[in-house]
Amino acid sequence: MSDIMINNMSVNCSKEFDHVDEVMKVLELVFYIPIFVVGLILNIAALAVFCGLLRKKTESAISAIYMINLALMDLVLLLILPFKMHATNHKWPASFHGLCSILEGLYFYGIYGSIYIIMCIAVDRWVAICHPFKSKQLRSPKAAMATCIAVWMLVSASVIPVICNFRKSKSNTFHCFHEFSPEGWKPPIIISVQVFGFIVPALVVVFCSVQIIWTLQQSGQHSPQSRACVKIIYSGLCAFLVPFTPSHLAIFLQFLVHQGAFQDCGTKANLSLFIQIAMCLSNITCCLDAMCYYFIAHEVRNTRHSLRMSILSQRRATNSTSERERGESS
Template structure:
């Protein structure tokens, strides 16, 4: 049994936190585009755009949850929603990998990479990432609109209750998703960040705060991969091995939605543009302002 209210609650929390955070981020990065953006800024802009596309289609999944996990909207809208829903998950994982590679090359080969590091290459790389993730997720349209000759009643669920013929196509493709666009980016990120931290700590002249940001960036990225993306991708592996889409797959999508709430931490650790934005500066000042001591309060009352 799927508890629709748990799913709906997580979707609502994700939407309320993720939307303002990512709107702030995209405004910051768009402003940076007119002022010599770095490749890192372009990759982060695309990561933010991916989160916002996800959040744009999230209300349709909220409607589905509120309706008891039934889909009363047109099946064409189901396929479009599912396509963007899944595409942005894998776009995020590939962009996080690209950001990790950019940081590793910049530290390991600072002089050579500085010559080659151009915004155009980051733009081309981002386009390729979108095409790869979108190309993989076109399987949604194939499965949703595959003819079912024995079906007489209208379909009331979205991208669920697959036939044996659909599973023959879907389950192997999902396994390929797990290997190629989840495990591969994860292993690349682990390699890059372990080496980044190792390089930074071998260079004593580098400021401590920069080393701490590198650790924070690595922890945020690995948290997103392991906490947000692993449960959903693990369901692909289980489905392929058991030849059946697991019923608990609905719940594995919930951590994936939280990705949009954790990505702003990646923006903070990896982008000086985002850290120095006016809103972030205000929040830091407001959250970390020193508290008045009891003596100061009493002196203020006496002076009045």
């Protein structure tokens, strides 16, 4: 499920895994320090900007609510990174097991909370662009707030019970974010993580993005603004798939390792390295979200108005033609 789930599979493979651990001690610093610094600055700035938009008109308030919640989820994830870096290089005393479980829970909370908020943003953009006339009934600040509250509650109900079973208290020192119990790798848990934690949200984001792009192209808009919107939607889609696809492939591969599908020490070590690098890269979403989704909200908000005007113009032209034909026939 991440670099925090890598165990030494057997004593015979200890040398290979020790080498991977030494490599990751360096790579984690290379990845996490820039992600932490840049992500913290960008998300705090995003919070400041979008909190100011809450007092603006309805359309801006809707976008601001989603962006604020996305920034908060990213900040939850970011604030755990220093603990992860420390746990990689130091063992914690047995009395810290409770604290470790809380930190692990918050880490996964931030990951899957971000995934579901991004999915909600994609659905909101799809309604705004593809169904502009229904959006007034479907979209409102209250609806956006209720949706975000539901996401926080859903992630809490899903993550907290599972994380509580990941770690068994022991009397000796331990590496936090490592050495999860076998309970965390049971097939029902991994299937749920893969399907509901990634595959379903990914399909929703892809569907909404494709529909928005198709609608913009079919509307006949070829303005620079419309083209910029299409490019930003592509960027947003990549910002979702690039960090999370390798990491969830890594979850599946690590699950196969725990099921005994791989026995060779070299293969296990290579998979261990891939999993840890993939999970390090997945944290880049904290930086990409703050940049990409701000521009998506800005461009889609502007394009929605012009798209509505284009559709209205087309309908008026069609009605005028129909009336003229009826007049000529009479």
